[in-house]
Amino acid sequence: MTVAMEKQRRWPGLIEHYREFLPVSDSTPVVTLLEGNTPLIEITGISEAIPKGVRVYVKYEGLNPTGSFKDRGMTMAISKAAEEGAKAVICASTGNTSASAAAYAARAGMRCYVVVEGGAIAMGKLSQALIHGAKMLSVDGNFDTALRLVREVAQRLPVKLVNSVNPYRLEGQKTAAFEVCDQLGEAPDFLAIPVGNAGNISAYWKGFKEYRGVGRIGKLPVMLGFQAAGAAPLVEGRVIPSPKTIATAIKIGDPASRRLALAARDESGGRIEAVSDEEILDAYQKLARMAGVFCEPASAASVAGVVKLAGKGFFQQGQRIVCVLTGHGLKDPDRAIASAEPPVTIPATIEALTEAIKA
Numbered sequence: 095m096t097v098a099m100e101k102q103r104r105w106p107g108l109i110e111h112y113r114e115f116l117p118v119s120d121s122t123p124v125v126t127l128l129e130g131n132t133p134l135i136e137i138t139g140i141s142e143a144i145p146k147g148v149r150v151y152v153k154y155e156g157l158n159p160t161g162s163f164k165d166r167g168m169t170m171a172i173s174k175a176a177e178e179g180a181k182a183v184i185c186a187s188t189g190n191t192s193a194s195a196a197a198y199a200a201r202a203g204m205r206c207y208v209v210v211e212g213g214a215i216a217m218g219k220l221s222q223a224l225i226h227g228a229k230m231l232s233v234d235g236n237f238d239t240a241l242r243l244v245r246e247v248a249q250r251l252p253v254k255l256v257n258s259v260n261p262y263r264l265e266g267q268k269t270a271a272f273e274v275c276d277q278l279g280e281a282p283d284f285l286a287i288p289v290g291n292a293g294n295i296s297a298y299w300k301g302f303k304e305y306r307g308v309g310r311i312g313k314l315p316v317m318l319g320f321q322a323a324g325a326a327p328l329v330e331g332r333v334i335p336s337p338k339t340i341a342t343a344i345k346i347g348d349p350a351s352r353r354l355a356l357a358a359r360d361e362s363g364g365r366i367e368a369v370s371d372e373e374i375l376d377a378y379q380k381l382a383r384m385a386g387v388f389c390e391p392a393s394a395a396s397v398a399g400v401v402k403l404a405g406k407g408f409f410q411q412g413q414r415i416v417c418v419l420t421g422h423g424l425k426d427p428d429r430a431i432a433s434a435e436p437p438v439t440i441p442a443t444i445e446a447l448t449e450a451i452k453a
């Protein structure tokens with residue numbers, strides 16, 4: 095086999111790659127779309143505030159099979175559901191969980207039920223859940239209400255809950271921390287991440303601690319979580335009954351993994367802070383226009399937060415920061431179009447085209 099062929103063949107999906115760290119056995123039927131192994135990309139020039147000599151990387155989780163980090167958790171949750179003989183799964187979602195659950199459930203031959211807030215799901219995510227055959231139930235209530243409903247119904251009916259309160263979800267998602275360390279050769283100094291239901295920040299912290307525990311890394315990062323200002327229950331220390339933000343993925347007022355997220359913050363000496371919609375959109379546009387990286391608005395909260403802290407002199411030369419970009423920009427095409435110059439219509443002539451290019 096040539097080197098090129100060997101490289102092509104190598105990635106077996108995250109359960110196989112990190113099997114020794116995951117609660118699977120030989121009898122677990124692995125349901126995979128070969129998720130994981132996403133690129134860690136260095137970005138420069140995003141903000142003057144970031145001092146020279148500070149290196150900023152993005153972990154581009156939008157390149158997972160359904161376009162978000164949820165696939166890491168879902169390969170585990172659906173594999174374990176299959177092992178337990180489940181025929182149906184259910185989740186509440188702001189969109190990405192539903193897309194991922196629908197895809198992995200389809201692959202496992204399970205029914206998938208999704209409960210969402212009516213009118214609140216970005217177009218890309220909606221289309222994914224539907225095309226994979228999920229039964230989508232829209233309610234007159236936000237994500238927090240939907241999560242309460244599905245938690246209760248999963249106790250009454252034979253449907254497996256695959257939200258991140260399912261512990262297998264965090265087990266899968268912690269592999270992103272392993273990858274970051276494998277890619278850098280060490281833990282970064284800071285790990286910046288958007289926070290919604292607070293599962294992912296908890297999963298990363300668990301992953302870093304486990305890698306440190308087995309000596310794969312020599313230090314732990316400082317965890318920096320960022321919530322949207324209109325949906326910042328962990329920053330404000332209270333439930334937000336009606337969260338509001340353009341970052342629909344993290345429009346959550348009552349995070350289920352609150353306790354774990356606060357522990358990640360405190361144990362790492364980190365912070366959970368708020369960024370405004372304007373700061374999020376600014377980072378979202380700069381990532382696309384200056385770094386060539388298209389993520390969804392919620393994902394840009396990690397970069398917006400780093401820019402904000404950099405402005406306060408938070409970072410020092412020689413430090414390495416990893417910002418998690420949790421979902422692909424194509425998830426929310428409406429927001430992209432609304433955030434850019436509209437197309438210009440011109441006559442189909444060489445003169446008009448010449449004129450337009452010069453202008």
Ligand code: F0G
Nearest residue numbers: 187188190191290291292293294420421
């Ligand atoms: N970024 C994106 C793109 C998300 O979809 C989510 C959560 C988060 C960040 C926050 O992650 O909840 O683990 O703190 N989306 C969930 C969903 C709620 O239903 O798709 P978290």
